[in-house]
Amino acid sequence: MAPATAAVVTVPLGPEAPTRAGVWAAILTSVHRAGLLPDEALYRAVVALAGGSGDPGDIARAALAQVSTSLGLTVIGPVPETARAAVLRDAREAHGVSLRFDRPATADTALERALRAGDLAEADRVAWREHPFTSPLGGRLTRLEPSDLREYPMLALRAGVAMYARDQTRGRADAYFTVATRSGSRIGELTEPVPRAVAHAVMSMAHRRLGDNERMLHHTHRAVEVLEPIAIARRATGQEAEAVAMGLDQAGISLYLGGDGMAARRVFEALAVHAAAAELPVRINRAQALLALLDAVEGRMNSTEQRLLRIDPSAWPEGWDGSHLAKPAHIAKASLLTSRADPMGALEVLRLVESDYPTADFWGPMHVIRLTAAGLAEDEQLMARFVQDAEAHPGPRLPRTAASMDLGHAIISGLAPHIVAPRPPYAARSEAARAISALALVRTRPAAAAEAAASIENGMPAVQIFVLLVRFLAAREQDRPAAAAEVAALANHHGLWSPFAMLTAPERELLRALAPEGALAEFDHYRTRALTGQGDVVLTEGEHRVLAALATGASRPEMARDLHLSLNTVKSHLRALYLKLGVTTRDQALQRARSLGLMRRHG
Known part of the structure; x- marks a missing residue:
């Protein structure tokens, strides 16, 4: 037992069963958060543990030697028996450290035993039979190089997923996914429907990382046709429940990046139902974060705010606030801050998730928010830098990415045409970009702009507000009051005011004069704060x-x-x-x- 004067530290783990190195990384992070471990010691240890550059016990003991008090550690979360035994042995050899686990050990799987024995052929064979991808198997598997796994594509896929889940190793994931994509035809060897569907979902992730839209969507649809009915019927429990949630998560992201936002929303709604029924708090948060992001992309800012309020910060395990699971929530919050007059605050939030900006699944929304926030702050230097960043790092080669690039071009050309020249509406690749281009055109060719806007069928508020602004500016004088009332009502209903920043000062004055009294009060307040940098936060x-x-x-x-x-x-x-x-x-x-x-x- 630790002495009575020992510092007591609780160490929460994520929902996935970690490795020996993963447990020590969580312990050291918690000790650091308690103010007991220096920053530099934590940094060196975590890098060494992630890279597998030494024995995890030796690395942990060297870091803990810099703690000036005895420690009483309680680890909360599932840990396989072999990892638990190794961590307890490490702790016994550390001076002044007492450690206990608050849950029974999880049983080693056949896959873990095969990996421990170094039998990759058996591991590859067993991996197709077991519930795939519900534990990272991190250290042992990710120490293998992609070249070692050319004959073992399922193991390569598992390694890619484990790499992608951690910020420190995400850049290495694609090499494993390249090897893994060879295994697509073998998924049919799985006889159980849920493992087979989850394998399809994760294979869709591998293909989207590599920019293969056709194969990504093939595997996505195969996953959704099995997992969505299970989720809606609330049939999955236990280990299967986490597997279903993970599969729905990845399938929904693939649908979104493939350009089918409606299908993605349906899958994320199914994830929300399933996570609530199966009592998976992290996945409940994740579902709300993904839906909040979709709402933000579509311009439904009031709905975005309500969804973000449903996220329970205490349900995220410690240290996951900047992880891949929480990223959609951060991006949605940044979008909300932009629409609520705090563009610089939005950029601050995005800095939490920009470590893998060039290859992020949500590169598109991040790109659009960065440009919009910089434009609303009228920071031309920042706008130019973000344009250059996007050209140098254009994100995954998928339909949604191309549409975001197109939309970003339209936004900058609308806010700062001397940085990026406007394109005619017919040259735009997305209806959102076409609507913004029509707004630029209406000042010189109102009839052509009105015709272009009338052809836009996209019903998203973010698009329709631009369409209504074009209609207002192109309307005959007697029709403008009705058009002004319509666009102000839509903006108020969804809490979306950023499109109004693309109007010239005389155009805004005209809209203000013709709209119902007070209809633009929120925008006026918003614009003043955006330009002065005063993101006023009012607390109860x-x-x-x-x-x-x-x-x-x-x-x-x-x-x-x-x-x-x-x-x-x-x-x-x-x-x-x-x-x-x-x-x-x-x-x-x-x-x-x-x-x-x-x-x-x-x-």
Whole structure:
């Protein structure tokens, strides 16, 4: 047992069974968050553990030697027996460290045993029979080079998934996916429908990483036809439930990147139903994050805000705030901040997820938000840099990426035509870009612009507001009040005001004069704050009190006790506070609050 004076640290793990190195990385991260491990020690250890450059126990003990107090560690989460035994042995050899696990060990799978024995042929054969992709098998598998796996494509796929799940190794994933795509025809060897469907979903991920849209969609549809009915019927439980959730997640992303947003939304809705029924809190958050991102892309900002409020920050395991699972929530928050008059705040949020910007699944929304935020802040230097970034790193070669590039060009040409010259509507590749191009054209050729806008059938609010602006500017004088009322009503309904920034000052004055009184008040407030950099955050009294409690380091139960609130009320205040600040962790919230002067208001 640790001495009575030992520092007690709780170490939460993710839902996937980790390796020995993964457990130690989580332990060291938690010790660092407790203020006991120096930044440099954590950095060196995590890099070494991720790269497999030494014995995990030796790496961990060297880092823990820099902790000045005894430690009592409690690890919360599933860990395979072999990894658990190795970590306990490592801890016994570390000075002043007491460690316990709060759950029974998970059984080693046949795949893990084959890998441990170095029998890759058996591992490849067994991998097709077992539930695939519900544990990363990280260290042992990812230490194999792609060339070692040319005859073992399923193992290559597993390695690619494990690599992609971690920021430190994501850049290596595509080499494994290249090997893995050879295995597509062997998926039929799986006899059980769920493992086969999940394998199709992850194979779609491999093909989308490599830019093969046709094969990506082939595997996606094979996955969805099995997994979606299971999810809607709420039939999956146990290990199968996590596998179904993972398959739906990846299939929905592939549909989105393949250009079918409606089908992607349907799959993400099925994921939300399934995750709630199976009580998978991380996947519940993930489903809401993905749906919030779709809403943001379509311009449904009020809906985006409501979905983000449903995300429970406490349900994300510690350290996952910047992970691949939380990225859609960050991007949706950045889009919301842009629409709510805080473009620089939006760019701050995007910095949390930009480590793999050139190859990210959600490169398109990130690209559009970056350009929009820089344009609304009227920072031409930043706009030019983002344009150059996009040209140098054009993202995955898929339909949605091409449409985002086209939309980004239209946005910059609308906000700063001297940086990027406008294109005529007929040259636009997407209806969103065509609508923005029509807005630029309406000033010189109103009839042609109105004709181009009338041909646009896309019903997304982000597109329709531009169509209505073109109709307003091209309308006869007697028809303009009705057109002004229509566009103001749509913008208010969805909380989307950024398109109005592309109007000239005289055009905005005309719209303001003809729209119903007060209809553009929100936009006027928004525009003033955007140009002055004053992203005014208004907190309720309850949020103020919780913010002050955050600064003391109090836990959620301690806040509830000290503030005389229920724990659920504290969680609700925290969700609203984090959303308004555009953050996901305590440290980020305090830093953002200080930068906005909110902490000074508490004395």
